[in-house]
Amino acid sequence: MRAVMKSLLALVLAAPAVLCAQIASASTAANTAIVNRAVLSYNGGLTAESSVTVKVDLVPSTPNVTITRGDASYQGPDTPGIANTVTITSSANGPATYTVTPSVTASSNSTGASVTGGTSVVLGASITAGTGSTTSIVVPAPIGGAVSADSEVNGIAVNDIIVFTVNSHTYTPKVTSTQYNASNNTFTIYWANTEAIAAGDVLGAGVQVGERQQVNLTAKPGTISTLGMDITTTVKADVTAPNFPTNSATTAPANKWTSTPPTITFQKYSRNVTAPMTGTGTAHYNTSIEGNTGAGSLPYFTGGVTGKPGEVIEYVVEASNSGASTFDLTSCAISDYVPTSYVTDPLTPYTGSRQIFYIDTNGVTATLTAGAVGANQASYVAGNSPNLVVNVGVNANATTPGTIPIGKGVTIAYQVKIK
Numbered sequence: 001m002r003a004v005m006k007s008l009l010a011l012v013l014a015a016p017a018v019l020c021a022q023i024a025s026a027s028t029a030a031n032t033a034i035v036n037r038a039v040l041s042y043n044g045g046l047t048a049e050s051s052v053t054v055k056v057d058l059v060p061s062t063p064n065v066t067i068t069r070g071d072a073s074y075q076g077p078d079t080p081g082i083a084n085t086v087t088i089t090s091s092a093n094g095p096a097t098y099t100v101t102p103s104v105t106a107s108s109n110s111t112g113a114s115v116t117g118g119t120s121v122v123l124g125a126s127i128t129a130g131t132g133s134t135t136s137i138v139v140p141a142p143i144g145g146a147v148s149a150d151s152e153v154n155g156i157a158v159n160d161i162i163v164f165t166v167n168s169h170t171y172t173p174k175v176t177s178t179q180y181n182a183s184n185n186t187f188t189i190y191w192a193n194t195e196a197i198a199a200g201d202v203l204g205a206g207v208q209v210g211e212r213q214q215v216n217l218t219a220k221p222g223t224i225s226t227l228g229m230d231i232t233t234t235v236k237a238d239v240t241a242p243n244f245p246t247n248s249a250t251t252a253p254a255n256k257w258t259s260t261p262p263t264i265t266f267q268k269y270s271r272n273v274t275a276p277m278t279g280t281g282t283a284h285y286n287t288s289i290e291g292n293t294g295a296g297s298l299p300y301f302t303g304g305v306t307g308k309p310g311e312v313i314e315y316v317v318e319a320s321n322s323g324a325s326t327f328d329l330t331s332c333a334i335s336d337y338v339p340t341s342y343v344t345d346p347l348t349p350y351t352g353s354r355q356i357f358y359i360d361t362n363g364v365t366a367t368l369t370a371g372a373v374g375a376n377q378a379s380y381v382a383g384n385s386p387n388l389v390v391n392v393g394v395n396a397n398a399t400t401p402g403t404i405p406i407g408k409g410v411t412i413a414y415q416v417k418i419k
Helices: 002-019
Strands: 033-042 046-055 064-067 071-073 082-089 096-108 114-117 120-123 125-127 130-133 136-140 161-166 169-171 175-181 186-191 208-220 231-240 247-250 255-258 263-272 312-322 329-336 356-359 365-368 378-380 388-391 402-404 409-417
Touching: 064 231, 064 247, 082 096, 082 120, 082 231, 082 255, 096 114, 096 208, 120 208, 125 136, 208 231, 312 329, 312 402, 329 409
Parallel strands: 071 255
Antiparallel strands: 033 046, 064 082, 082 208, 096 120, 096 231, 114 208, 125 208, 130 136, 136 186, 161 169, 161 208, 175 186, 231 247, 231 255, 263 312, 312 409, 329 388, 329 402, 356 365, 356 409, 378 388
């Protein structure tokens, strides 16, 4: 009986060793193996062991998210794009896949503003498990992970940017190597001495370390509504991970495209072809206009030209896209009103017996017939106001106004006779 009682007493005394299992910290890295080993001592020195391993789960945590904005000069529909960079930093205790979904939440002075980009990235993370140095930290080795030199540790790999804060100082070193420590089943993560932290900030156990990555977006302005007014767009980036809280960031202030109104030179001139005379203003010449005696030697004027009934007056209209303009002029047409109460309909003095002399954006000359609307590049309908319309510029035709590129211009000329 005494022998039995001694055996029971020994078993009871050993019980505390069975019950005193290691208690997991609330700040423990995901995928860490918590190993509990119970030992039974008996028969004067013999032992029996039994252990269990508990894997620490990933704890959902809101990632830290920021987004940049930018400025540009508007050059045309969706041009240029402005780069917006979304920076995501893990605040979790282990790796997770984060998806960046961008959207435009507001825009002004444009139609069709948009944003492209967005993707999924895997961010590593861990919790320190020992004392590091000014160029290293110590973290648990994850269950099932590789243990060779420079192995990935809970999603943190060589060349990754990691972020941690200690004593209110935030550090963002770039990982240069990792080393497995077999003695205590941990990894040491190293970075270059050029990024060494302060000696007073050497990390002990229990500090969260998260990877930081960037995702590039492109904000596009759409099509400007009013030239000369700025375009703004606000881009939002939602960052999500399965079972994690969502975090968002918006560009503040908004992206901005400045818009400079086009520098348009638009001037109408006249001259008396039948009886050349001097008008007011600086004499203006256009040597390309044909069909007139002394073409290039008879100047045009902005005012002061006179004429008698039966004399022929020639009008010239010049339009150019000049100066500091940063975009083409589109849908260009020159319209004029011929005062038929005092003058005839446009004459046909030019080559081919046509009413309109035309110089295109490349300086190439042509003569046009002014007919019904939609029938020719130039139209003349006496009852309309304006009664003369000429589609001008690149790709102009009978039904479509054209484009005057930056630094280019066009000219039209026509003649009438004073009644």
